[in-house]
Structures are given as structure tokens and as C-alpha cells.
Amino acid sequence: MDNDKPLQPETEDEIEIEPVRQSSDKMLYCEAEPPPTVEKVKPAQENSETDLEIEDDEKFFTTGQKELYLEACKLMGVVPVSYFIRNMEESYMNLNHHGLGPRGTKAIAIALVSNPTVTKLELEDNCIMEEGVLSLVEMLQENYYLQEMNISNNHLGLEGARIISDFFERNSSSIWSLELSGNDFKEDSAALLCQALSTNYRIKKLDLSHNQFSDVGGEHLGQMLAINVGLTSLDLSWNNFHTRGAVALCNGLRGNVTLTKLDLSMNGFGNEVALALGEVLRLNSCLVYLDIGGNDIGNEGASKISKGLESNESLRVLKLFLNPINMDGAILLILAIKRNPKSRMEELDISNVLVSEQFMKTLDGVYAVHPQLDVVFKAVQGLSPKKTIFLLTNPMKLIQSYADQHKITIVDFFKSLNPTGTMKMSVDEFQKVMIEQNKVPLNQYQVREVIKKLDEKTGMVNFSFLNTMKP
Numbered sequence: 001m002d003n004d005k006p007l008q009p010e011t012e013d014e015i016e017i018e019p020v021r022q023s024s025d026k027m028l029y030c031e032a033e034p035p036p037t038v039e040k041v042k043p044a045q046e047n048s049e050t051d052l053e054i055e056d057d058e059k060f061f062t063t064g065q066k067e068l069y070l071e072a073c074k075l076m077g078v079v080p081v082s083y084f085i086r087n088m089e090e091s092y093m094n095l096n097h098h099g100l101g102p103r104g105t106k107a108i109a110i111a112l113v114s115n116p117t118v119t120k121l122e123l124e125d126n127c128i129m130e131e132g133v134l135s136l137v138e139m140l141q142e143n144y145y146l147q148e149m150n151i152s153n154n155h156l157g158l159e160g161a162r163i164i165s166d167f168f169e170r171n172s173s174s175i176w177s178l179e180l181s182g183n184d185f186k187e188d189s190a191a192l193l194c195q196a197l198s199t200n201y202r203i204k205k206l207d208l209s210h211n212q213f214s215d216v217g218g219e220h221l222g223q224m225l226a227i228n229v230g231l232t233s234l235d236l237s238w239n240n241f242h243t244r245g246a247v248a249l250c251n252g253l254r255g256n257v258t259l260t261k262l263d264l265s266m267n268g269f270g271n272e273v274a275l276a277l278g279e280v281l282r283l284n285s286c287l288v289y290l291d292i293g294g295n296d297i298g299n300e301g302a303s304k305i306s307k308g309l310e311s312n313e314s315l316r317v318l319k320l321f322l323n324p325i326n327m328d329g330a331i332l333l334i335l336a337i338k339r340n341p342k343s344r345m346e347e348l349d350i351s352n353v354l355v356s357e358q359f360m361k362t363l364d365g366v367y368a369v370h371p372q373l374d375v376v377f378k379a380v381q382g383l384s385p386k387k388t389i390f391l392l393t394n395p396m397k398l399i400q401s402y403a404d405q406h407k408i409t410i411v412d413f414f415k416s417l418n419p420t421g422t423m424k425m426s427v428d429e430f431q432k433v434m435i436e437q438n439k440v441p442l443n444q445y446q447v448r449e450v451i452k453k454l455d456e457k458t459g460m461v462n463f464s465f466l467n468t469m470k471p
Helices: 057-062 065-076 082-086 101-112 129-140 157-170 187-197 215-227 243-253 271-283 299-309 327-339 357-369 385-392 395-405 410-417 427-436 444-454 463-468
Strands: 092-094 120-122 148-150 177-179 205-207 233-235 261-263 289-291 317-319 347-356 374-381 424-426 460-462
Touching: 065 082, 065 101, 101 129, 129 157, 157 187, 187 215, 215 243, 243 271, 271 299, 299 327, 327 347, 327 357, 327 374, 347 357, 357 374, 374 444, 395 410, 395 444, 410 427, 410 463, 424 427, 427 444, 427 460, 444 460, 444 463, 460 463
Parallel strands: 092 120, 120 148, 148 177, 177 205, 205 233, 233 261, 261 289, 289 317, 317 347, 347 374
Antiparallel strands: 424 460
């Protein structure tokens, strides 16, 4: 739904307001004559010649946020969103799927110019188009509180990419996280965005997934990554990189010194790129998380990637899910980690691979060297009944049995493993102490089950969860 035309309220989430007749689509923000002021002081911002200015600065910064937004809606001829009004004083604003259109977005932007509380703004799937994104970047020249913004799936196209590129080049906003997924960006858009990102140091987290970048886009991205010193997280999943573009992108990653998280999943670039990925792992000392799932990488590619794992000292998570790797390729990967005494790997995701009991024995040897490692696979084929029982025994029952024997509670057992003696500890620390402790010997799979029961989904385990569960 596009709010370019006056709308009639259909639900309780909309407030009826009489639209004002407009003489031009380019009506300036300064035409919004705010209602009587309320006592609310806003910090003054820099002067800027944008479409967001209001003639009386003092009146602008003391006007109630609600009244200013309602007046802006009158000028734009759109129905106000009551959710926005109710949550103006919250730090998180979720306006996804509200059908704002360019004019509704402009009304939101007017109200946010002086808003000091909203730090994260979600505007996904609102058909804001280039006119809407222009209003947003003009607002960001004045608002220094907003830090994270999601404008995915908004049909921005080439013109939208041009506006965002100009915004990147200014390096003048507090925005550090920007989601631009699914915006019909093609090769020309990649050229504009990458040129601007080459000198941008403020954007730390960028989502460009579900766009249409291919080989030329990959070359631009590789050149940008070779010199960018701001990005720490980049999502390029679900694009169309082939061999040439993916290799060029990898070449840029070799010397990158800031990027720690990269998602290249679901691009289907094949084994040829695996050699370049192996070189990235060998030479790059910053990358911590790499997702290359769904890229048609087989055992040949796994062999090339394993060469990089033998010497890499930074990577902690490697996701290879949905690649045609079988147990032979999986063994190459885990042995490469075992041979690297400085490996920091914590998770290897090969969760579509069926493994054997022999693989499990090999994996036990890897765990002995790297107890922090968790290898996620699909299942074990051909296990003996005795081994199956050992692997699948409920670990909480084993721990409860130990606690009963020693006349302690199960919570006391876990707290005794925590050096601080508190009810919480990080998942990484907990996993390590659970593998190393000998009070209740558990295998890696049983430890993983315990973590699932106690995980807060914040990187911490919480022993108080035990009070609401049965062993």
C-alpha cells in the first residue's frame, strides 16, 4: 500500500485526520506550522540546508512530538500511525509492513528530526522508494541519536542506491547499522555503493542480501573490502555471485583488517571459489564468522578450505550447511582443525552430513585437542545399540543422579562449576568446563543438550531455568 493518496482509517491502529490540500509534491518541511509548544527541551543541532527545516528553531525543538507528527501527516495527506505515536519515547521503533509509502515515510522523518529517544528504526516493506529514502537521509543529517535502521524490501533500485551512496560519502551520521536487503540493487548500484563505502568509516554492519549482484558487483565489493576500514559485519547472502565475482570478492578479503562476520550463503558459486576461500582463511586474521552454506561446495572444495583452516587463528564459526559434502570431506575439515594448535574454531556446521561411528572416534580425538569445538552434523549411521544409548542418555538425568548421591541440588552442581559461583556464565565458558569436569562425564552431544536447556539466547546460560524444568 502506498500512502501517496489520502487514506481513510480502516483499523484501530490509525487515527482519522483531515488531509490538507497540497499544491505541490515538493512541499517543504518548513511549511509545517507546529501547534502550541509544550515544555520539552531538545538539544540544538547543526544548521543544515535540507528539506527538513522548520523556520522557527525554538518552536521546532519545544513542540510536542505527537503534535508535530500529526501536523506533518496533514501536510502529507496521510493517515497517522497510532503505533508510532504511542512509541515515540521508546528506543526501538518497529514500523515494518505498515504501508507507509513515500509520503508516510516523509511524515515519520519530520517527526524524527528532533526525536532524541529512538535509536533503532525498522521500516522494512513500506514501498518507500527513492522519495522516501531521500526524506530519511535528510532527517539523518539533523538527527544524531538514531543508530540502526532497516529499510529492506522497499524497491529502492538504482536511484535509491545513488541517494544512499551520497549519504555514505558524507560520513556525517550516527547510523552504524543499515539493512538494505531485497532492494533490487544490480551491478550499477554495487558500483555506487562500493565507491562510497571505500571511504566510509561509520557504517559497521551492512546487509545487502537478496539483491542481484553478480560478477561485476563482486569485483566492486572486492575492491571496496580491500580498503574499507569501517565494516565489521557484511551480509551478501542470496545474491548471484559466480566464479569471477566471488574470487574477486575473496581477493579483497585477504588484506581486510576490520571485517569479522561475513555471510556469503546461497550464492551457488561452486568448488572453484573454495580455493580462494582457503587463501582468505590462510591470510586473513580478522574474520571470526563465515557462512558459505548453499554454495555447491563438495569434497574437492572442502579439501581446499581445510588448507586454510590448518593455519587460521581467528575463525570461530564456519557454516557449510546445504553443501554436497559427505563424510570424507567432513573428515578433511576436522583433521585440519586438529592439526592447528592455534585454531579458535568453536562451531563447524555440516548439519546435512551423515557420519559414521569411525568418524565419531576421529572427532573425539579432535575434541581432546580443541574442547571448545562443536561439530554439528545430521546423524550417525550404523551405531551399535550400546553406543547409541551412551550418546543419547539424558544428561540432565545423569547430573540429577550425581546431585542426589551427594545430597546437593542440581543448581548447586552447576554453580560449583562456575568460578564466580553465580547463576549465569557465558555459553563458551560453560561448554568448556562441562567437557573438562569429571564429576559427571558427558560427551560433546550431551553437553550441547544441556546448553539448549539453559541457553538464554544472549550468549549466556542461566541456571535458574532449572527451577522450571524436570530432568
